Amino acid sequence: MKKLFKSIALATVASGALLSSAAMSAEQKIAVVNFQEVMGKIPQTAAIRQKLEAEFKDQQAELAQLEKDIKYYQEKKTRDSSLMNEKQIEELDKKIADMYQSYQTKGKALQQQAGTRQNEETNKIIALVRQAIDSIAAKGKYDLVIEQKAVVFSKPDASITDQVVEKVSKL
Structure with missing residues (x-):
């Protein structure tokens, strides 16, 4: 019996809290922002992409050359294997395997470095976007700003995405 009264009391308190929060939300001014749209429209994103491409251009070129060399030696093996003795074929296989191992190692290292640098640069942009949103x-005296993905419906005038894009673009 005590558990029943506790459950009823708890349910009453919880529903009262929900009602009071619903009443408070009616008084709040809420905005939404489409973060992906902001990131896609601001010029800083394109500038970072170009900066990172330039930064890793040499390593990407080295990987591309290594890939071409591997293909060349694989084609050579296919084309000339009937003219080669076993030792030459084994040497060529070893050379291809070594090149492939080098390709994988360098590719993973490049991927990790590029990912780390991209995260660093993206975090800088995110800080600018957050600063613009806060401003x-x-x-606008908004009580709450929510990511548009988290919202099922909002009025078009509730979006501050264009304002954020404009403000960040000026920075």
Whole structure:
């Protein structure tokens, strides 16, 4: 019996809390922002992409050359294996295997370095976007700014995405 009263009391308190939070949300000013759209439209994103491509251009060129060399030696083996003795074929297989191992090692290292650098640069942009959102929210007296993905429906005038894009683009 005590458990029943506790359950009823707990349910009453919980529903009261929900009702009071619903009443409070009616008074709040809420905005939404489409973060992906912001990241896609601001010029800083393209600048970072170009910067990273330039930074890793030499390593990518080295990998591309290694890939061409591997293909060349594989084709050579296919084409000339009937003219080669076993030792030459084994040497060529070893050379291809060594090149492939080098290709994989360098590829993984490049991927990790590029990923780390991209995260660093993206975090800088995210900080700018957050700063712009905070500024717009303070100026517009918004109580809450929510990522548009988390919202099922919002009025078109609730979106501050264009304002954020404009503000970050000026930075």
